[in-house]
Amino acid sequence: MASIKEQFEIPGKMRTWSIALICVGLLALIIGFATKGISTDQHQKDIFWGTLMYNSIYFLLICNGSMFFICATTLAMGGWQVVFRRVPEAISTMVPIFGLIAFVILMYIVFGMGSHTHIYHWLDKDAVTNDEILKGKSGFLNPGFFLLWTVLAIGLWSLLGWRMRKLSSEADDPALANQDAGKSFIWRNTVTASLFIVWFGLTVASTVPWLWLMSIDPHWYSTMYSWYTFASSFVAGISLVALWIIYLKNKGYLAYTTEEHLHDIGKFMFAFSIFWTYLWFSQYMLIWYANMSEETVYFKHRVEGAYKGIFFLNIIINFVCPILILMKRSAKRNYTLMTFMAVLIIFGHWIDFYQMVMGSVRPEDAGLSWLDFGIAFLFVGLMIFFVGKALAKKPLLPVYHPFVKESVIHYT
Amino acid sequence: MANKNFVVGCFDDEAVLFPAVKKVRMAGYKIHDVYTPYAVHGLDHALGLRETSLHTAGFIYGITGTATALGGIGWILSWDWPLNFGGKPHFALPAWIPITFELTVLFASIGMVLTFCYLCQMAPFVKKHQFHSRATDDAFVMVVEPTPKTNLEDLKAFLSANGATEIEVQEAEAGWWLGTYDKQQKLVRDKGIEVA
Numbered sequence: 001m002a003s004i005k006e007q008f009e010i011p012g013k014m015r016t017w018s019i020a021l022i023c024v025g026l027l028a029l030i031i032g033f034a035t036k037g038i039s040t041d042q043h044q045k046d047i048f049w050g051t052l053m054y055n056s057i058y059f060l061l062i063c064n065g066s067m068f069f070i071c072a073t074t075l076a077m078g079g080w081q082v083v084f085r086r087v088p089e090a091i092s093t094m095v096p097i098f099g100l101i102a103f104v105i106l107m108y109i110v111f112g113m114g115s116h117t118h119i120y121h122w123l124d125k126d127a128v129t130n131d132e133i134l135k136g137k138s139g140f141l142n143p144g145f146f147l148l149w150t151v152l153a154i155g156l157w158s159l160l161g162w163r164m165r166k167l168s169s170e171a172d173d174p175a176l177a178n179q180d181a182g183k184s185f186i187w188r189n190t191v192t193a194s195l196f197i198v199w200f201g202l203t204v205a206s207t208v209p210w211l212w213l214m215s216i217d218p219h220w221y222s223t224m225y226s227w228y229t230f231a232s233s234f235v236a237g238i239s240l241v242a243l244w245i246i247y248l249k250n251k252g253y254l255a256y257t258t259e260e261h262l263h264d265i266g267k268f269m270f271a272f273s274i275f276w277t278y279l280w281f282s283q284y285m286l287i288w289y290a291n292m293s294e295e296t297v298y299f300k301h302r303v304e305g306a307y308k309g310i311f312f313l314n315i316i317i318n319f320v321c322p323i324l325i326l327m328k329r330s331a332k333r334n335y336t337l338m339t340f341m342a343v344l345i346i347f348g349h350w351i352d353f354y355q356m357v358m359g360s361v362r363p364e365d366a367g368l369s370w371l372d373f374g375i376a377f378l379f380v381g382l383m384i385f386f387v388g389k390a391l392a393k394k395p396l397l398p399v400y401h402p403f404v405k406e407s408v409i410h411y412t
Numbered sequence: 413m414a415n416k417n418f419v420v421g422c423f424d425d426e427a428v429l430f431p432a433v434k435k436v437r438m439a440g441y442k443i444h445d446v447y448t449p450y451a452v453h454g455l456d457h458a459l460g461l462r463e464t465s466l467h468t469a470g471f472i473y474g475i476t477g478t479a480t481a482l483g484g485i486g487w488i489l490s491w492d493w494p495l496n497f498g499g500k501p502h503f504a505l506p507a508w509i510p511i512t513f514e515l516t517v518l519f520a521s522i523g524m525v526l527t528f529c530y531l532c533q534m535a536p537f538v539k540k541h542q543f544h545s546r547a548t549d550d551a552f553v554m555v556v557e558p559t560p561k562t563n564l565e566d567l568k569a570f571l572s573a574n575g576a577t578e579i580e581v582q583e584a585e586a587g588w589w590l591g592t593y594d595k596q597q598k599l600v601r602d603k604g605i606e607v608a
Contacts, residue, residue, distance in 0.1 A: 285506045291499075327471070329463070411453040 005253050006399075008391040014384065021381025028374020036371070046118045046361050049109050051371050053119070054357035056102035057212055058233070058350055059379040060154075061204065063094035065237020067161045068200055069268075071193035074164075079406030080264060083256040083397060087244045089168055090390035091237075092161045094383055099154035106150055106212065110143050119361055122218040133219050141215050149211055153203040160196040167192060171398030182402035205230045216360040220298045224283035229356075231279055235272035235318075236349040238265060239342035244387065246339050253396055256408045259333040263412045266332025269345060273322035276349075280315070301363040302355060310355050310366055317348030350376060415583050416557065418444060419567050420543045421576035423552040426452060428575035433458045435574050436556060441567065444557040447547035466531070470524045477519025481512040541584040551578075 036048035066088035073081045081088075109117065115124040121134075122141040128134040134141070167189055170176055176185055209229035214221060222228075242265045248254045287295045302311045321344055331337045354372065398404060423429040429446070433455070436443060443459060485508045489495065494502040529535060547553040554576070558567055568579045 281506075281509060285509065288506050289500075329467070 005255070006395040006397050008248070008253055008388075008396055010388045010392050011251065014388055018381045018384035018388065021377045022385065023381075025374055025376075025378020025381055028371055029378060032371045032374070042116055042118070043362070045113070047358075048371070049105065049113065049117075050119055050357055050361040051375055052105045053102075053109060053212075054353045055350075055372075055375045055379055056098060056105050057357075058236075058353040059383065060095065060098040060102045061229070061233035062237040062240055062346070062349075063091050063098055063383070064157055064161075064200075064204065065234045066241055067092035067095065067157070067164065067196065068204070068234060069238060069241065070164060071196045071200070074189050074193040075197060079403035080261060080410040082401050082403045082407035083410075084241075084245050084254055084261060085168065085398060085401075086391065086394055086396050087248065087254075088241050089165050089394075090387050091240060091244065091383075092165070093390040094386055095154075095161050096158040097382065097386060098379070099158055103150060103154055107147065110146055119216060120218075122215060137218065140211070141218060146211060149207060153199075153208050156199050157196075157203070160192060160199065163192050164189070164196065168398060169394065171401040171404075172395055174400055176400035176402070186402060204233070213356055216357060217298055219294060222283050222287070222295075222298070224279050228276070228279040228283060231272055231276040232318075232349045232352050235269060235276055236346045238268045238272065239345040241265065242269065242338055242342045243346075244391075246335055246342075248391075248396070249335070256397060258410075259335075260410050260412045261407075262335070262338060263329070263332045264410075266326055266338055266341075269338075269341065270322055270326040270332070273318060273326070273345065277315075277319040277323075280319075298360075302359050306364060306366040307355050307359045310351060310368075311359075314348065314352050314355060317344060318352065321348075415585050417564070418543065418582050418584055419556045419558055419564060419571065420580050420582050421554045421556070421571040422544060422546065422578035423554065423575060424550075424577055425575075426552065429552045429554070430454075430458055432554065432571070432574040432576065436554070436571070439570060441562070441570075442557045442559070444555040447543060447553040447555070449547065449549055449551070452552075464531075466524060466527060469527050470520050473523030474516045474520035476523075477516040478512055480519065481515035482508065485511060541582075543582060543584070544578075 032048050032051070036044040039045055039048075069088050070081070070085060070092070109119050110123065113119070113123075115126075117123065120141075122128060122137070123143065128138055139145075167185070170185060175181055204226070206226045209226040210221075213229060214225045242262070245254060245257060245262065245265070249257065284299065287299060301307055322341065325331055325337065326341055331341075351368075354368065355366075358366070401407075421432075423432060429448075429452075433443065433446065437460065446455060446459060448455065486503070489504070489508075490502040497504070497507075500507065534540065543555050544551060544553040554571070556567060556571070558564060564581055568581075571579050
C-alpha cells in the first residue's frame with residue numbers, strides 16, 4: 001500500500017490555473033457590475049443579475065448533484081463507488097460556498113432590486129393585486145416564503161452533506177474493520193442518506209426550481225420543470241465527477257479506480273442525458289400539441305424567436321452527441337472521449353440553464369457575451385480551488401469502508 | 413452434423429474454476445464452453461471470448477426501426493394522403509416522435525432476441541443437449557472439446573488435477589441444424605447407428 005499515492009497534493013499548476021480563472025472572473029464581475037449592475041437602465045441591471053443568478057444556481061446544483069450521487073448509491077447499497085467516493089464528497093463541499101453566493105444573489109434580486117425588475121415579476125405588488133393568477137400563487141410566490149425556503153434548502157443540503165462527509169471520515173479509522181462497527185457505520189450512513197434524499201426530493205426535484213427558476217415566468221407553469229432541472233443538473237454533476245476522476249488518474253492517484261468504474265459513470269452520463277431528453281420532449285410536446293397560448297408563451301421566443309439557435313444547439317449537445325458518442329462500450333472506457341463528453345455535457349447544460357433563465361429575463365435578444373463566460377470562469381475557478389483543497393484533506397481511498405473490497409474488484 | 417466427443421468437468425467453486433480455465437487454455441486444450449448457474453463476472457474475459465457484436469446488430473435494428481417509422485409516417489401523412497389533424501402542420505414531427513421511439517425499441521428488441529437465439533443455437537422444437545443438469549443448480553461445468561489426437565485419459569487426469577470433481581466423456585452434437593439433432597440421437601439410441 002505504501003507505493004500507492006493516496007494523499008492528494010495540490011499541484012502548483014492547478015492552483016495557478018484556478019487563481020487565474022478566479023481573477024478573470026472577478027474582472028468580468030467588476031466590469032459587469034460597473035457597466036450593467038449599477039446601471040440606471042433596468043434592462044442592463046436585469047441582464048447582470050440574471051447572469052449571476054443562473055450561473056450561481058447552476059454551479060450550486062451540479063455540486064449538490066455529487067452529494068445526491070453519494071446518497072443514492074449509499075441507499076442502493078452500492079459498493080462500486082467506494083474507491084472514488086472521496087471525489088464527489090470533495091465536490092459536495094462546494095454546496096455551502098456556492099449556496100452562500102447563490103443566496104446573496106437571490107436575496108439581492110428579491111429584496112434589493114425593487115419591484116420593477118423583469119426577473120421576478122411577482123415582486124410587483126400592484127401587478128399582483130390586479131392579476132387573478134398571480135394572486136392565487138401569492139401564498140407561494142412571496143418574498144417571505146422565498147427567503148424561508150431558500151435558507152432551509154441550502155442550509156439542510158449543507159448540513160446533511162456535512163454529516164455524510166463526517167461519517168465518511170470514520171472509514172480512515174482501523175476501528176471500522178470490526179464487523180459490528182461496520183454494520184453500524186452502514187446503518188448510520190443509510191439514515192443520513194435517506195434524510196438527504198427526502199429533502200432533495202422536496203427541494204431540487206420539486207419546489208426549488210419552481211421558486212428560483214420557474215417563477216421568472218410567473219403565469220406559466222409546467223409539471224415537468226423540476227424534474228427537467230434535476231436531470232440537467234445531475235447529468236452535469238456526474239460529468240464533473242468524471243472529469244475530476246480522470247484528472248486524478250492522470251496525476252497518478254486513484255490506483256484502484258479503473259475503467260470499470262469509469263464505464264459505470266459513463267452509463268450514468270448516457271442514461272441521464274436520455275432521461276433529460278425524455279423530460280425535455282415531454283414538456284415540449286404536450287405544450288406544442290395542446291397549443292394553448294398561456295402555455296406556449298414559454299416556447300414562443302425560444303423556438304421561433306431570438307433563442308432559436310441556442311435552443312436547438314442545446315438539443316444537439318445534450319442529446320444527439322451523448323446518444324451517438326457514448327452508446328458504445330469502448331467509448332465509455334476511453335479516457336479521452338469521456339473527458340471530451342464530460343466537458344461537452346457540462347457546457348451543454350450550462351447553455352440549458354442560460355436559456356431557461358435569460359430566455360425569460362430578456363426574451364427579445366439572445367447571445368452569450370463576455371459577461372456569461374467571465375462569470376462562469378469565476379465559478380469554475382472557485383470550484384477547482386476549493387475542491388482541490390477538500391481533496392487534499394483526506395486520503396483518497398476510504399481504506400476501512402466495509403465495501404472497499406467489493407469496489408476494488410468491481411467488474412462491469 | 414457430426415456428433416463429437418466432449419470431456420465434461422464439474423467444478424464446485426468459482427474460485428477453483430478460474431485457475432482451471434486458465435490452466436486448460438494454457439495447456440492448449442480448446443474449451444467448448446463453460447456452463448454456470450449464474451453469470452460469473454470476468455469469466456468471458458478468462459475464456460478469451462471476444463466482445464459480442466450483438467449490440468452493433470441492435471443498433472442497426474434500432475436505426476432500421478427509426479427509419480421505418482419516420483419514413484412510413486412521413487410518407488403517409490405528409491406525402492401520400494395529407495390530412496388536417498387539429499390544425500397541425502402536415503410535417504408534425506413532435507407528434508411522430510413517440511411512435512418513432514416505440515418502433516425503434518420494437519425493432520431493436522425483437523431483432524436482438526432473434527439474433528441472440530440464432531447465436532446461441534436456440535430455436536423452437538430444437539432440443540439442446542444438456543451436458544450436466546447441475547449446471548442450472550450449483551455446479552460450474554466446463555466442456556472441453558478434444559481433437560482426434562487428444563489423449564482423453566490425459567485430459568481427464570489434467571482436469572482432475574485442477575480441481576474437477578466429476579469428469580465424464582459425452583457424445584453430443586457439435587453444431588445445430590433444425591430438427592436433425594433429435595433424429596440423430598434417436599438413431600444412436602435405438603439402433604446403435606453412428607451418424608457420420
